[in-house]
Amino acid sequence: MDQLEDVDEVLREIERKYSSSSSIECPKSDLEEQLQLLSQDFETLGLPPIDLAKSGTELLEQVVNNSLLLVQLHRKTISQMSDLGICNRSKEIKNNDLEKDIVHLKLKLRAVEGQNLKLERQLTKVNSECDALSKKVSLHNTETDKLKQYHKAKLNELVHHVNSLKNENHHLREMCGKDIDKYFSKEDRFLKILKKHKQTEEVYKSALQKLEDNNTEIMNEILNLKEELALSYLKKD
Structure with missing residues (x-):
């Protein structure tokens, strides 16, 4: 020029x-x-x-x-x-x-940055919810283990008590040599105790089943949250 x-x-x-x-x-x-x-x-x-x-x-x-x-x-x-x-x-x-x-x-970059900020906030919220659910699952697992141990101890105690009653009944029969009808009252007490323990066992089983159902529900919630998070990242990409 x-x-x-x-x-x-x-x-x-x-x-x-x-x-x-x-x-x-x-x-x-x-x-x-x-x-x-x-x-x-x-x-x-x-x-x-x-x-x-x-x-x-x-x-x-x-x-x-x-x-x-x-x-x-x-x-x-x-x-x-x-x-x-x-x-x-x-x-x-x-x-x-x-x-x-x-x-x-x-302008497009600002919009994308806004979406990223929104996703980051959602991710923080989801992570917080996952942590809370994980703690809840851990607590339920601890309670389940305690109930299992308690149920096992009670079951062992019941078995031991039943065996003791059987041995006592057998011993009484040998010593008295009398008609077993005289001891129906004791057998009735034994049956009542046994029935009561069975009812208690059913209660424990029901409680354990409920805890397991709760654990399953919590795990499903965690999986759903993870899927939502993955979908959010896919939409972002």
Whole structure:
């Protein structure tokens, strides 16, 4: 762009030099001086210099040829300047489009950042709920283990008591040798105790089953929360 401006400036300077005296007939010495200046200007523009030793016709031919070259150079300069203007306009349009794209992308980025922040909050909430459920499961497991141990101890105690009653009944039969009908009352007490222990055992089994059901429900809730979290990340991607 700077070179084209320099050429254009030189052309304007040449025009100023010769336009003012074009309508006035110059003396020969002045004409030679003007031709020398013109030759120097031609050389400045990269055109062939004028050979002042040649005849007038040949000098005129040199000036005409250089003038034609000068016209071509000027047209080329104008064309290049026009092309540069078009190129600059195209770049300006592209820059405007890029600026619009950047604004659009910034808005899109803000929206994505907002979604990410929302997902992070949801993730924090889900993690907190998972921790609470995990603690609840751990507590239920502890209570279940305690109930199992208690049930086992009571069952062993019941078995031991039943065996003791059986041994006592057998011992009484051997010692008395009497009709076993006399001992129906004791057998009835034994059956009542046995029935009571069986009822207690059923209560323990029911409690254990309820705890196991609660554990299953809690585990399902944890799985559902994990699935929701995974779906949230998939939607995010």
